[in-house]
Amino acid sequence: MALAIVLMALVAAAVLFHFLSPWWLTPLASNWGQIDTTLMITLAITGAFFIAINLFIAYCLIRFRQRDGHRAAHDPENKKLEGWLTGLTAVGIIAMLAPGLFVYAAYIDPPADSLVFEAVGQQWQWRFRFPGRDGRLGVTDSRFVSAENPLGLAPNDPRGQDDVLILNSEVHLPVGKPIKVLLRSQDVLHDFYVPPFRARMNLVPGMVTHFWFTPTRTGRFEILCAQLCGVGHFNMRGYVVVEEPAAFQAWLGRQSTFAHGATRTPVAATGAALPAQGKLLAQSRGCVACHSDDGSARVGPSWKGLYGKTETLADGSTVQVDPAYIAESIRTPNAKIVHGYPAIMPPFSLSDPELAALIAYMKTLSDKTVAQAGTP
Numbered sequence: 001m002a003l004a005i006v007l008m009a010l011v012a013a014a015v016l017f018h019f020l021s022p023w024w025l026t027p028l029a030s031n032w033g034q035i036d037t038t039l040m041i042t043l044a045i046t047g048a049f050f051i052a053i054n055l056f057i058a059y060c061l062i063r064f065r066q067r068d069g070h071r072a073a074h075d076p077e078n079k080k081l082e083g084w085l086t087g088l089t090a091v092g093i094i095a096m097l098a099p100g101l102f103v104y105a106a107y108i109d110p111p112a113d114s115l116v117f118e119a120v121g122q123q124w125q126w127r128f129r130f131p132g133r134d135g136r137l138g139v140t141d142s143r144f145v146s147a148e149n150p151l152g153l154a155p156n157d158p159r160g161q162d163d164v165l166i167l168n169s170e171v172h173l174p175v176g177k178p179i180k181v182l183l184r185s186q187d188v189l190h191d192f193y194v195p196p197f198r199a200r201m202n203l204v205p206g207m208v209t210h211f212w213f214t215p216t217r218t219g220r221f222e223i224l225c226a227q228l229c230g231v232g233h234f235n236m237r238g239y240v241v242v243e244e245p246a247a248f249q250a251w252l253g254r255q256s257t258f259a260h261g262a263t264r265t266p267v268a269a270t271g272a273a274l275p276a277q278g279k280l281l282a283q284s285r286g287c288v289a290c291h292s293d294d295g296s297a298r299v300g301p302s303w304k305g306l307y308g309k310t311e312t313l314a315d316g317s318t319v320q321v322d323p324a325y326i327a328e329s330i331r332t333p334n335a336k337i338v339h340g341y342p343a344i345m346p347p348f349s350l351s352d353p354e355l356a357a358l359i360a361y362m363k364t365l366s367d368k369t370v371a372q373a374g375t376p
Helices: 002-020 033-063 079-107 245-253 273-284 323-331 352-364
Strands: 114-123 126-129 165-167 170-174 179-185 189-193 199-202 211-213 219-225 236-243 311-312 318-320
Touching: 002 033, 033 079, 114 170, 126 236, 170 199, 170 245, 179 189, 179 199, 179 352, 189 352, 236 245, 323 352
Parallel strands: 114 179, 170 236
Antiparallel strands: 114 126, 126 165, 179 211, 189 199, 189 219, 219 236, 311 318
16 A cells, blocks of 8 residues: 555656756757657657556555455456557557657758758867858868868868868857758767757767758857767867858858868967967867866866976876977877876867967966977
C-alpha cells in the first residue's frame, strides 16, 4: 500500500512540476514553431504513458495485494492484454516519430533564395564565412589550414577569393530572410545550437552538414556547442546578431575578403591596446576555458604570474616561460608538457601579431620579466 501511495504522489508531483515549472522554452525567434509542436507531441505521449503505467502499477498493488491468506493468481499468458499493449505502444511510437520525420525533411530542404553562410567549429571557437559577389563559396581542404589561412581555403580557387571571412565568434544575419547554414568541423564533433531559433545540427569531421531557418525578430542570440567536445566545451560560445537587412548589408560590406587579407583577427601592432587585444583573443579563441587569469585551478596552468616563471616539465627538466616558449606551447603544445597537467591542448594556428598580443596580455598578469624580451 505504501508503494502505491508513493507512485501516485510521484505522478501528481510530475504533473504539477510540468505545469507550474518556471523553466520553459525560450521565446521563439525563427520559423521553426513546428519543432516546438513536435516536442510537445512527444512530451504529451511519453507523459501519458508515464502516468498510465505508474497508476496501473499502483492499482495492481492495491487491487491484487495479499490479504486474508489469499494470494494473487498467477496468469503467465494473456494474449488479449499483450495484443492491446503491443498495439498501443506501436501507435504511440508512430505518433512520436512521424511528425519528426516530416519536420526534419523540411528542416534540411532550404528555399532556393536562401542566404548561405558557413559556420566552422574548432576547439573551442567559432568562425564564419559568407560567399562574395559571385554568390559561391570557395573550396576548402584541411591541407591548406595554416596560421595565414585558418579556414583552409584553396588559394588557387577563384570562387574563394571574394569569400567574406569572419574570424571571431560573432556573426550578423538579416531578419526575415531564409538562411542556409553550412557546418564544418576542423577537429572533433561539435554542434551548432541557437536555442531561440530551435535550430541545431552536428558538425561532423570530414562532412559538411546543413540546415536552414528564417530569423523572425532582431536581437543578439547566443550560439552554443551542444556536443561534448573536450575540456573547454562549456566555453565554446558565440553570438548571432539578427538585424534589419540594410544594417546587415552595411556590416557585411565592412568585412574583409580572403583575397584582401582577411586571414586573421585584426590585432593592433603596438601600443597600450595590445594587451586588450590579447585578452579579447584569449576569450574568442577559447584559451580561458583551460587557463585562468586569476590563479584559480583549471586543466591548464593559470596565466597569472606565468610569464617569466620557471616551469618544471613532465620529464623533470625546467624551462623559462618566455616568448619563444609561449609560441611553441601554442603552436605545438605537446612538445613540452608541464608537470602535473595532461597533454590535451590542441595546436592553435596564430599569427605573429596575435602571439604578440597574447604575450602582452600575459605580461600584464605577471610582475616578472625575462632576458629574452622580444616577441617571436
